[in-house]
Amino acid sequence: MKPPIAFWFDFISPFGYLASLRIDELAARHGRTVDWRPLLLGVTVLKVMGLPPVPQTPLKGDHAARQIARYLRRHGLALGRDPAAAPMNPLPAARLLAWLRANAPEHARPMARAVFDAHWARGRAMDDAAALRDEALRAGVPAAVVDAGLADPTAAALLRAEVNAAIAAGAFGSPFFIVDGEPFFGVDNLELLDEWLARGGW
Template identity: 30%
Template sequence: MAQIDYYFATVSPFTYLAGTRLEEIAKKHGATIKYKPLDVIALFARTGGTPPKDRHPNRQEYRLQELRRQAAKNGMQINLKPAFWPTNPAPSSYAFIAAQNSGGGDLGALAHGFTRACWAEEKDIAQDEVIRDCLTAAGFDPKLADSGLLTGAETYSRNLEEAVEAGAFGAPFYVVDETERFWGQDRLDDLDLFLAGKI
């Protein structure tokens, strides 16, 4: 059974555009998913990337076009300039880690819920009430928003280190069995083919 280490950011628009396709692919192939939320801006700094705001205008413009096209391609709503972005990704990431440790809900739905709140619903995912709503919608206890902060911070930091060691440099990033790497939601079809033994 394959294991997919899923490095993602709760504020990443490309993580949002992945939707829940990873979960569908994993289920199809009997693979397991280890969710690893991280600070993608810190990952950029560690691996030679540049935050969106510091990129050349040509790159910024292309990024917006690509977001628009990918959203249309997948039939997803997106606000290219959301009211609450950038925002602090740590509170939602800590809540995700607490939910992961508690069990009982749908982690794929929670990851997508946070990114959808930011990129389609004009909500600030650094705010407690938004985090609680996302937890509840994914079948978790909303009180998890207030628990496990120390563990969350430690895991969040460790996920960044593990991402660098695993060869990740952006989000979403998928690593199968610690060897095969796929960057971006637009590589999910390749991940599907790899798990099927076709590439």
């Protein structure tokens, strides 16, 4: 059994959402599974790298908006939310994901999928317990599991550990993939990641 592909993302990242729509299918074609892992751009990019958010960076913000629009046209997709709008608070969702990954890992991916879809396809704010509970239940996560995750104060520490693991692995953006120690950053690198898996590296 080959090790899973680490898929790091922040729920506030439209590029992370777009990658989330493809990574499982891509990995499966190569006999791989995917480990969906939360990081926080507010820690990696803003604090550790010392950079401003992309939308507020001159030239880069406009370029990212054009990249998103071009990607959506290429793949026949639409967003239910303006990627230039102020981001939601990702902490509650990221903490719940970190908790599920540690305590009920079979529910981690469905919950993350539900948050991404509700937020980016339907434009729902996913920054409080009520919205997370509602969407997780709709995605089939048992109520007892959701409630335990939302109530457990260790979730914050589990998320901090995830963010530290991302940094230790060299992951900083969203999406950021690591396969067998090799880093791939950005949705535009999925084709390269695909080639890497097909060739077994180079």
